[in-house]
Amino acid sequence: MSAPDPLAPFPGDAGPVLALDIGGTKLAAAVITPDGAASGLVTAPTPHTGDWRAATGRLFALGREALRRAAPELAGEAGEGWAVREPGGRKTAGDPGGSASWAVREPGGRKTAGDPGVGAGWVVREPDPGVGAGRAVRGAGLGGIRAVGLACGGPLDAASGTVMSPPHLPGWTRVPIGPLAAEAFGVPFALENDATAAAVAEYRFGAGRGTGTMLYLTVSTGIGGGAIVGGRLHRGAAGNGGEFGHIIVRRGGRLCACGRRGCVEAYASGSAIAQRAAEACGRAMTAADVTAAVAAGDPAAAAVWAETADLLGAAVADLVNVFEPDLVVLGGGVTRCGDMLLGPVREVVAREAMPPAARAARVEPAALGDRVGVIGAGVVALALPLEDSPATGTTGSERAMAHWMESHLDEHVAVASALGALTAEIRAAGELVCRRLAGGGTVYTLGNGGSAADAQHLTGELVGHFKRHRRPLPAVTLSADPSVLTCVANDYAYADVFARQIEALARPQDVVVAFTTSGRSPNVTSALAAGRARGALTLLFAGGDGGPATVHADRVLLVPSKSSQRIQEMHTLMLHMISEMVDAWAAGEEPAP
Template sequence: MPNREHVLALDIGGTKLAAGVMDRGGGLRSFVRTPTRVEEGPDAVVARLLALGREALTAAGHRPDGMAAVGIGCGGPLDPVTGRVLGPPGLPHWDDVPIVDLVTAAFGRPARLENDATAAALGEYRHGPWRDVRHMLYLTVSTGVGGGLILDGRLYRGAAGNGGEFGHVIVDWNGRLCGCGQRGCVEAYASGSAIARRAVEALAGDEPSSLRDVAGVTAEAVATHAAQGDPLARRIWDESTAALGRAVAVMINMVEPQLVVLGGGVTRAGDALLLPVRRAALGQAMRPAAAAARIELSALGDTVGVVGAAASAFLHLDEGANT
């Protein structure tokens, strides 16, 4: 019989896929990951995701029929009711992918799809070290930028299940074109892919930079060279943290959270990201909201997507049991 104390969790990102088996208390029994390779198309990526899920089960010493459910986290837009992915900017050609049906058929267990950043917010809230927090905003800064909300201790999903698309907060209404089709979104400035792209554009000019010696410029490389004093990298990094800080200030004014948690791959830069974003956000937010909020880095690190997908699956199981 299925064990209601364990779920399989799958995390679909534009850069990496991850999977793991988690117990109800937040203990990860396994955690594996692999590059997404979006250029290979949805069919190949889904096949790799399912194989990774089987690898996670094997590593945890479990079989699919021992799982209560499968939790799936993926960037939006998506439809959690029908279990379909509806063309996220970071997943080209994923225009109508029935991911829940595919996962259910592969593992023989009920599956639940949740916006990845919404799920991550739940995972961070339930299994991070944040005590006595009832209002929390989670922001993931990775290939794209997304987020999730905990309001009065409850996960906020929104009317269509995609609440928390904070990457598309406008920081410059006449600014850079975003993958969503709008201009000036914070994702177009502060996501990992945008930071790298802006650095490459800057390198097309004549300005000297140590980044010219880097094969395949990434956001991590920009952060590293900025810290080493490279002027071009410093400018790109400062613009990115300023845009992110402004967006966080807008969110703080709107929601008035006690805690803002920053996660995702770009936050591996640590204080080089946290400190300027914190300074900008709290300096620009309205005084009462700023006084009530603190801004911290994720406690769950690279596992937050899997922990969040698992937490979402457990929440869905519990909600079903209570209806």
């Protein structure tokens, strides 16, 4: 009858994982071994400063603390070797700056980490980037984990590791917690809805062992759920299935946090119990206060409790009818009162569920207690495939890579959209360039590094052409003559390399076009000052606030971004627009503006 899967096998030698449980009130971290044991468990209140970076920083610090505490228990798996930096070596946590690639050689010289799919869990200690070598350890301190598992309330996108905007974590909007954790700990990640992860943990290591269809309800601040049906975790079409808290038990009833009315969460969650009891008893109470008052014989509290258990029982009876499970597991803080809740729920199920289903289903408390959340986070990480699998293409490192690329594309698109506010200025700059060229002027372009390439790019479009056939136009790039650059830099100063050329060449009818991301390079600022002193038109392509270079620029095209990459990408876009305007004018189709 039983069909154990969730979530597929993990061999005993797979190595432990780090588990991070992100709750609305509490963060928890522990190291979880393949037998489901939690080591080094640490918890802390969830910071609610509105800044998710502060909360994730606290979470990762907690993770490191759990690794440190768990180290003695995991010492049996410790190993030691030498780390060498080499091309193609696997990036590991503990790497200074996080950029170099390291490979690990054990004392016998056998290479481990750095081979694809081998050697996970090694960490470089005491690295010396200058020498490119350091000590490598496994199974102690930061080492020894092969993945990091995260459990968090939904909605979330498990595949990309993104927490969307869960109601219990205000300010967490589209937080890439999975890739961030993968980067922080140097291992692949797995992210799962917290109630789903808890369901998997109970199924695998708790009350659900030996069952095939098991439902889990967590009754705490809210009510969440997870379902294992016929040995398969049920995720649903959009990945957020199992929202048992929003089964409607009273049409048009109390307002739920989800915005609808009459959900079981609006009656039986810890916060709903507290609120209803406060209304009935006329004083502020927690859910634990309510159970104490019921035990003490308070009739108002008893009435609230009876309704709570009855409505939770009704929801469970519906679930039993729908799934016909072997077992319904109730976990979460509210279930700590034990039979006071489970007794009435069992009675409602026995009385109201369809008889065959009611007979088949047991209703039991969670066996893993308060550790169910963090063990659940660990189980989803333990269930990750041991080696990167090109067939599935969904390993943590690949998802981190995909997310990193998407974030670049998103930012590029956002900055390009913001450029819409600059169209009038781009057009005005293009018209001025056309007018100067029509009056016999020359365009002098300049910049440092990537901006030097942009300067040459514009010159190429002018001397050659952009898209249309037309006469060549005079343009010179001042950063493209190595002899002049090295002479001036060597004999005078690097700050003079462009200004001296401007003084030698520029006339009042000319244009000086400077490309810079920050506007803070002294040689760019001095070039614009020299151009203006010669009476030339000065045009500045920059970003951010434009820096001191803006002081000497007649026209400024400022990309609204602080990222050098995005600024340079937009510079290319803008120089193409201006090139097209010049093309149109020079091809004779439009009079000089």
